[in-house]
């Protein structure tokens with residue numbers, strides 16, 4: 001059984017907690033530095049990245065997260081969480097944790113396509129998975145060390161760089177558990 005942290009300052013953290021439990025692992029809500037002791041991995045949920053980025057500073061979590069993820073803690077950013085991990089945000093000088101060699105474009109699908117769902121291929125998962133996008137970012141550019149795991153309409157929507165996993169979409173809002181299983185497997189490597 002793994003202890004899996006879910007950043008619980010803002011956004012869709014409860015949905016991740018429920019899935020972690022249903023897979024037989026322990027979810028740990030992360031709000032302060034001590035909560036990070038003895039976790040095997042960490043999920044940064046969807047929500048609003050500007051708000052979440054500010055809260056990371058206010059709750060004194062930013063520096064310690066940069067350190068622990070830099071040391072190899074497996075981390076998965078969904079949607080806003082992907083924006084928190086990116087080294088660059090297109091047309092924006094802001095960065096948050098700035099750990100993954102990707103350029104992300106916020107709200108990349110514009111207003112009309114604010115929310116949509118498709119079934120897509122995800123490298124390393126056997127069957128297509130449902131992908132729910134909500135005012136989602138996509139990856140505009142990925143560095144050499146980044147493995148592209150999923151593309152929808154020629155846009156990169158999932159990628160991995162060593163211990164860092166990001167998805168534009170929200171697996172926690174579907175009943176498909178495969179992306180969570182994929183992330184949990186990253187903790188054994």
Ligand code: GLN
Pocket residue numbers: 045046047048049050078079080081083106107134135136137
């Ligand atoms: N558009 C949001 C942002 O830029 C992310 C949306 C989401 O997490 N569902 O922070």
